[in-house]
Amino acid sequence: xxxxxxxxxxxxxxxxxxxxxxxxxxxxxxxxxxxxxxxxxxxxxxxxxxxxxxxxxxxxxxxxxxxxxxxxxxxxxxxxxxxxxxxxxxxxxxxxxxxxxxxxxxxxxxxxxxxxxxxxxxxxxxxxxxxxxxxxxxxxxxxxxxxxxxxxxxxxxxxxxxxxxxxxxxxxxxxxxxxxxxxxxxxxxxxxxxxxxxxxxxxxxxxxxxxxxxxxxxxxxxxxxxxxxxxxxxxxxxxxxxxxxxxxxxxxxxxxxxxxxxxxxxxxxx
Amino acid sequence: xxxxxxxxxxxxxxxxxxxxxxxxxxxxxxxxxxxxxxxxxxxxxxxxxxxxxxxxxxxxxxxxxxxxxxxxxxxxxxxxxxxxxxxxxxxxxxxxxxxxxxxxxxxxxxxxxxxxxxxxxxxxxxxxxxxxxxxxxxxxxxxxxxxxxxxxxxxxxxxxxxxxxxxxxxxxxxxxxxxxxxxxxxxxxxxxxxxxxxxxxxxxxxxxxxxxxxxxxxxxxxxxxxxxxxxxxxxxxxxxxxxxxxxxxxxxxxxxxxxxxxxxxxxxxxxxxxxxxxxxxxxxxxx
Ligand SMILES: Nc1ncnc2c1ncn2[C@@H]1O[C@H](COP(=O)(O)OP(=O)(O)OP(=O)(O)O)[C@@H](O)[C@H]1O
Ligand SMILES: [Mg+2]
Numbered sequence: 181x182x183x184x185x186x187x188x189x190x191x192x193x194x195x196x197x198x199x200x201x202x203x204x205x206x207x208x209x210x211x212x213x214x215x216x217x218x219x220x221x222x223x224x225x226x227x228x229x230x231x232x233x234x235x236x237x238x239x240x241x242x243x244x245x246x247x248x249x250x251x252x253x254x255x256x257x258x259x260x261x262x263x264x265x266x267x268x269x270x271x272x273x274x275x276x277x278x279x280x281x282x283x284x285x286x287x288x289x290x291x292x293x294x295x296x297x298x299x300x301x302x303x304x305x306x307x308x309x310x311x312x313x314x315x316x317x318x319x320x321x322x323x324x325x326x327x328x329x330x331x332x333x334x335x336x337x338x339x340x341x342x343x344x345x346x347x348x349x350x351x352x353x354x355x356x357x358x359x360x361x362x363x364x365x366x367x368x369x370x371x372x373x374x375x376x377x378x379x380x381x382x383x384x385x386x387x388x389x390x391x392x393x394x395x396x397x398x399x400x401x402x403x404x405x406x407x408x409x410x411x412x413x414x415x416x417x418x419x420x421x422x423x424x425x426x427x428x429x430x431x432x433x434x435x436x437x438x439x440x441x442x443x444x445x446x447x448x449x450x
Numbered sequence: 451x452x453x454x455x456x457x458x459x460x461x462x463x464x465x466x467x468x469x470x471x472x473x474x475x476x477x478x479x480x481x482x483x484x485x486x487x488x489x490x491x492x493x494x495x496x497x498x499x500x501x502x503x504x505x506x507x508x509x510x511x512x513x514x515x516x517x518x519x520x521x522x523x524x525x526x527x528x529x530x531x532x533x534x535x536x537x538x539x540x541x542x543x544x545x546x547x548x549x550x551x552x553x554x555x556x557x558x559x560x561x562x563x564x565x566x567x568x569x570x571x572x573x574x575x576x577x578x579x580x581x582x583x584x585x586x587x588x589x590x591x592x593x594x595x596x597x598x599x600x601x602x603x604x605x606x607x608x609x610x611x612x613x614x615x616x617x618x619x620x621x622x623x624x625x626x627x628x629x630x631x632x633x634x635x636x637x638x639x640x641x642x643x644x645x646x647x648x649x650x651x652x653x654x655x656x657x658x659x660x661x662x663x664x665x666x667x668x669x670x671x672x673x674x675x676x677x678x679x680x681x682x683x684x685x686x687x688x689x690x691x692x693x694x695x696x697x698x699x700x701x702x703x704x705x706x707x708x709x710x711x712x713x714x715x716x717x718x719x720x721x722x723x724x725x726x727x728x729x730x731x732x733x734x735x736x737x
C-alpha cells in the first residue's frame with residue numbers, strides 16, 4: 181500500500197513535460213494551483229478537469245500510476261462529503277429523510293472541494309513525476325536566488341531539500357522492509373483498536389528513526405570528508421527556457437483566460 | 451515428505467508503475483521435512499524474493515505455496531498460522547531491533563504468539579543460549595551491542611518462536627570467520643535438537659558444502675538446478691558459467707586435475723579433500 185503512494189517520486193521518460201525547464205514547470209504548477217481556486221462554476225470546473233487530464237496525458241505516464249496514488253485519498257474525500265452533507269444547511273433540500281435533509285449547496289460544495297483536492301494532488305505529483313529531484317532543487321535555488329541579497333542562505337536550503345527528497349524513497353523501502361521483518365515475527369498491524377494499532381507501529385518506527393539518524397550523521401561525515409562547506413558552489417547543469425516552455429506558458433495562460441471568461445459568462449455557484 | 455512446496459510461482463515488483471520488474475518466473479521447488487536446504491544464486495537472482503513467499507510476506511502473481519499440502523494464502527488465519535510455523539530471519543536482521551532491552555526484543559515474537567509469561571521467559575533464555583550469548587545480555591539495550599551481537603539477538607528473536615521451518619537470508623554476511631563458524635554451528639545445533647527444516651541463503655560455497663543436505667540454484671529468477679549438495683556441485687562447469695563459486699576444496703581438486711593429476715573431483719569439504727589427497731599420495735607411493 182505505502183508503495184502505491186508515488187507523489188515525490190521521479191519516473192524518467194521522454195515526453196514534452198519531462199523535457200520542459202524545471203523552473204517553468206515549478207512556476208506553472210503554482211499557477212495551476214491558483215487557477216484551481218479561481219473556478220467558480222461547473223463550466224470552469226469541467227474545464228479545469230479536462231485541462232489537468234490533458235496535461236497528465238502529455239507526460240506519457242500510465243494513468244494507473246496516478247490512480248493508484250489517488251486511491252489512499254478516498255477516505256479523506258468521503259469524509260469531506262459527509263462533513264458537507266451534515267453541516268451545510270443552505271440552498272434547497274434535494275433529499276429529506278425524517279428530520280434530516282441534504283441540501284444542494286452541500287453537494288456542490290463537496291464536488292468543488294473534492295475536485296480541487298484531486299487536481300492539486302495530480303498537478304503536484306506530475307511535477308515530481310517528471311522532474312528529477314536534483315533539477316527540482318536546482319530550480320528552487322535559482323528561483324529563490326534573489327533572496328541571497330537578504331543574506332538568506334539559499335544554497336544550503338536547496339541542499340537540504342535535495343537530501344530530503346533523495347531519502348524519501350529510501351525511507352519508504354526501509355518501512356517496507358521493517359514491516360515485513362516484524363510481520364515475520366507475528367506482528368499484527370491490521371486488527372485491534374486505535375491504541376493497539378498505534379502501538380503496533382513502534383516496532384517499525386523506532387528502528388526507522390535509529391537508522392535514519394545514523395544515516396544522516398554518516399552522510400554529514402561523508403560530505404565533510406569531501407570538503408563540503410556550503411559556500412561558493414556552482415552548478416554543472418545549465419538551465420535554459422526553450423520552445424516547450426513557451427508553448428506550455430501559452431497553454432496555461434489561454435486556459436486561465438478561459439476559466440476567467442467562463443466565470444464571467446456563467447453565474448458563480450459559490 | 452515435503453513441508454513446503456512452491457508451485458509455478460511468478461512474481462514481479464512494482465506492478466503498474468514504469469518500474470515494473472518481473473523477478474521470479476515459474477519457480478517450482480520443494481523443501482522436505484528435516485532437511486537443511488541451501489539456496490544459492492548470483493546477486494539479484496531472486497533468492498530473497500523467493501524466501502519471502504515461503505511465509506506469505508509476498509503474494510505471488512500466479513502460482514501457489516503449500517505448507518503441509520495446503521495453500522498458505524487460503525485465509526487470513528492460515529497466513530498468520532504460517533508466519534508462526536515458518537520463522538524468517540531477514541538479510542541484516544540487526545536493523546529490525548527496536549525494544550529497550552534484549553529480553554523484550556526476543557520476547558516480541560512469542561508475545562505475538564500469545565504464550566504464557568513463564569513460557570516466554572523460558573524461550574528467551576533458551577534462544578539466548580542457542581546463539582551463544584550470556585544471560586547477562588538480556589537486560590542490555592540492543593542498540594549498545596556490536597554488529598555481530600545484534601545479529602545474534604535478532605536470530606534469537608526468530609528462534610524464540612520455535613518455528614518448524616527456519617529461514618535465514620544470508621545469515622553470515624559480514625561476520626568474521628569465528629562468527630561465521632559459530633553461526634553455522636548454531637544452525638546445525640538448532641536443526642539437530644528440534645529436527646526442524648532449515649532453509650538458508652549463502653554466497654559462501656564452503657558453508658553450503660559443510661551443512662546443506664540439498665541445494666537449490668536460482669538464476670535470473672528461475673530455479674535452474676536442485677538436488678543433493680553432491681549432485682549440484684558435481685555440475686561445476688554450469689555453476690561457474692552462472693558466475694557462482696565452488697567450495698574451496700573442489701576448486702583445488704579441479705585445478706590439480708587440470709594440472710594432470712588423477713585426483714577425484716567430487717570432493718566438497720576440507721576434510722574430504724585431505725582424505726582424498728592422502729589416499730592419492732599413498733597410491734602414488736605404492737606404484
Ligand atoms: N522492493 C523491491 N522493489 C523493486 N524491486 C526489487 C525489490 N526488491 C528486490 N527487487 C529486485 O528484484 C530482484 C531480485 O532481488 P532479490 O533481493 O530477491 O535478489 P537476491 O537474490 O536476494 O540478491 P542478493 O544476493 O543481492 O541478496 C533484483 O533485481 C532487485 O532489483
Ligand atoms: Mg537477498
